[in-house]
Amino acid sequence: MDEAIGRYPPDRKRSAAMPLLHLWQEHFGLIGDDGVNWIAAKLGLQPINILELVTFYPMFRQKPAGNKHIRVCRTLSCAMAGSYQLMEKFREEAGADKNYSIEFVECLASCGTAPVCMVNDELHENIDPNSAAEFLSNPQSAIRIPQSAHPLEHRLIFKNIGRDDWKIDIKTYLRDGGYEQLKKAVTMSRTDIVNEVKTSGLRGRGGAGFPCGVKWGFIKQDEKRPVYLICNADESEPGTFKDRYIIHEDPHQLLEGIAISCFALNARTAYIYIRGEFPEGAKILERAIEEAREHKFLGKNILGSGFDVDVYIHRGAGAYICGEETGLIESLEGKRAYPRIKPPYFPAVLGLYMCPTIVNNVETLCHVKHIIAMGGAKYAQLGRPNNTGTRIVCVSGDVQRPGYFEIDVGAVTMGQLIYDMAGGLKWGRQLKAVIPGGSSAKVLRADERFKLKQKQPDGSTIEQEMSIDEIPMDFDSLAAAGSMAGSGGVIVLDDSRDMVWTLNNINEFYAHESCGQCTPCREGSLWMKKITDRMLRGGGVTEDPRTLKTIGDNIAGRTICAFGEACAWPTQSFVEKFPEEFAGRATKPVPPPLPPEYTPEELIERETIPTSPLAHDPGWEKAGADAVI
Numbered sequence: 001m002d003e004a005i006g007r008y009p010p011d012r013k014r015s016a017a018m019p020l021l022h023l024w025q026e027h028f029g030l031i032g033d034d035g036v037n038w039i040a041a042k043l044g045l046q047p048i049n050i051l052e053l054v055t056f057y058p059m060f061r062q063k064p065a066g067n068k069h070i071r072v073c074r075t076l077s078c079a080m081a082g083s084y085q086l087m088e089k090f091r092e093e094a095g096a097d098k099n100y101s102i103e104f105v106e107c108l109a110s111c112g113t114a115p116v117c118m119v120n121d122e123l124h125e126n127i128d129p130n131s132a133a134e135f136l137s138n139p140q141s142a143i144r145i146p147q148s149a150h151p152l153e154h155r156l157i158f159k160n161i162g163r164d165d166w167k168i169d170i171k172t173y174l175r176d177g178g179y180e181q182l183k184k185a186v187t188m189s190r191t192d193i194v195n196e197v198k199t200s201g202l203r204g205r206g207g208a209g210f211p212c213g214v215k216w217g218f219i220k221q222d223e224k225r226p227v228y229l230i231c232n233a234d235e236s237e238p239g240t241f242k243d244r245y246i247i248h249e250d251p252h253q254l255l256e257g258i259a260i261s262c263f264a265l266n267a268r269t270a271y272i273y274i275r276g277e278f279p280e281g282a283k284i285l286e287r288a289i290e291e292a293r294e295h296k297f298l299g300k301n302i303l304g305s306g307f308d309v310d311v312y313i314h315r316g317a318g319a320y321i322c323g324e325e326t327g328l329i330e331s332l333e334g335k336r337a338y339p340r341i342k343p344p345y346f347p348a349v350l351g352l353y354m355c356p357t358i359v360n361n362v363e364t365l366c367h368v369k370h371i372i373a374m375g376g377a378k379y380a381q382l383g384r385p386n387n388t389g390t391r392i393v394c395v396s397g398d399v400q401r402p403g404y405f406e407i408d409v410g411a412v413t414m415g416q417l418i419y420d421m422a423g424g425l426k427w428g429r430q431l432k433a434v435i436p437g438g439s440s441a442k443v444l445r446a447d448e449r450f451k452l453k454q455k456q457p458d459g460s461t462i463e464q465e466m467s468i469d470e471i472p473m474d475f476d477s478l479a480a481a482g483s484m485a486g487s488g489g490v491i492v493l494d495d496s497r498d499m500v501w502t503l504n505n506i507n508e509f510y511a512h513e514s515c516g517q518c519t520p521c522r523e524g525s526l527w528m529k530k531i532t533d534r535m536l537r538g539g540g541v542t543e544d545p546r547t548l549k550t551i552g553d554n555i556a557g558r559t560i561c562a563f564g565e566a567c568a569w570p571t572q573s574f575v576e577k578f579p580e581e582f583a584g585r586a587t588k589p590v591p592p593p594l595p596p597e598y599t600p601e602e603l604i605e606r607e608t609i610p611t612s613p614l615a616h617d618p619g620w621e622k623a624g625a626d627a628v629i
């Protein structure tokens, strides 16, 4: 416990609340009043400061779980691959056995090997619902062998993944030229490193695509307050599963990127905020940090440069909103992950402990090492103008070979990605739609024509009309097509998919994950979910598609953080792009269009409109005794 507290500044002990809660739960199996009181006293806080964390973060339990606690992913790619059937089978097989507790959880960042579940701390992939009984009696850890590169790939970040001779220890990394770029960086001036990153044109790989060098440029060279670097390893956007593989397969690459970035920013402390569902990843990183310290790549006076830097792991506990950078910072400060309003709380100005803070995604930070190796200008030649470098795209859903592919940004089209790299659609199926950048990205319909302005290498712009297959996989093209490249999670839907079902699954995710601070997001995400749920159950009323759109329109742009857009865009785009399917499920003439629970009885002429609570699945709300089935 004291070691965990020592990872934070002495006057910021509250930050240790989540690490202490994890330790307590690992030891005692749950967090009761005694745990709450003990941790509060240890950190000099009120019990309510601890209790509010236990009730906010889904991974903390107030009641015991079974010896084998199973978390089944219920989010889109897993649901498409049979996770609801898997849950049913688990209930049949283990329902009466008190050794087991089972719950549905949201995306476990392994969508390419759906359906997946965790048994205690271990991830299990590609589970066949029909083999649930065998799985329970012998839950082999089936983490998939890394994919080797497709000819259309250009592997920079994933260059070591899948190599026969590759191990993740520091010796192997050093033999491969590891930490050479850190050695080079500490001989450069800070301004030169930041300028190289600016020249490279690197855009953030976490979702928003903000230019990394520009962000770094917000940190003043003569900053008097401590500067922090936070590596965002929360990877929770449904459809995205790249950071997990970087952490598992090449942790030193990430640490080298972090060390170079810290040197450039004069940040003497970096935190890696890793989602709670990556316990193995956290252990791998802890070991790698230890090795890097032993070799003087981290710690005091690194490589004799006079620069001190420490890197610490901070584990989340199951809340998607911790991926949003200001929610993440609140969480790292030991509070509920309530995003902060921008302005004034831009992290680079008022971030962790109100100090300047740079938050970057795992993949973004890995690129820094390659920019130092190649030089910013050479790196900028990879990809396309304004969309430079390589990026990892993750393909899941209705394709033959789901997986991750590292491409020169924009060098591959959507068609090549789906049909060549991911093996095409399942036998006899046609493409219906693609969600190109994680589940918050607006859906693209397969038969749409897109008018895209394409920047040419000489700086001129031409407008081209193209099909979905022809869209280049880059930031600007996907934005011009009306969606976004986002976090690189491409979810493919074939013609067997019901769009109301699909949207309902997505809506359930956002309704569950809203932090609840803003009324439009908290209420709207729930209404949208309740309406699509009612439509699925045969109770859709004619006004429902319009109501859904109105709710979406009244969330986007009216909230503290971009989760508002993230939850509104799927509804807005699905209803707009697939009006016939939504109309087909909205046939009951019940004016006026009120949310289901407020529809007065007298307006429901003879027809019963089914309604549903948010969580209609057993054990979905919380792990623990209530969830034992």
Ligand SMILES: Cc1cc2nc3c(=O)[nH]c(=O)nc-3n(C[C@H](O)[C@H](O)[C@H](O)COP(=O)(O)O)c2cc1C
Residues within 6 Å of the ligand: 203, 204, 205, 206, 207, 208, 209, 210, 212, 232, 233, 234, 235, 236, 237, 320, 321, 322, 323, 324, 325, 326, 359, 360, 361, 362, 364, 365, 561, 562, 563, 566
């Ligand atoms: C609702 C929401 C969830 C997010 N989740 C993640 C995430 O899981 N991982 C991530 O790197 N960025 C996530 N982001 C983006 C971060 O706020 C931030 O922009 C990013 O970490 C910055 O790093 P980058 O510039 O390297 O992309 C999320 C943003 C929002 C609005």
Ligand code: SF4
Residues within 6 Å of the ligand: 321, 338, 339, 513, 514, 515, 516, 517, 518, 519, 521, 522, 559, 560, 561, 562, 563, 564
């Ligand atoms: S938009 Fe949603 S997630 Fe973001 S702060 Fe508001 S309620 Fe929380």
Ligand code: FES
Residues within 6 Å of the ligand: 073, 074, 075, 076, 077, 078, 079, 106, 107, 108, 109, 110, 111, 114, 116, 238, 239, 240
């Ligand atoms: S791991 Fe199940 S949807 Fe992502």
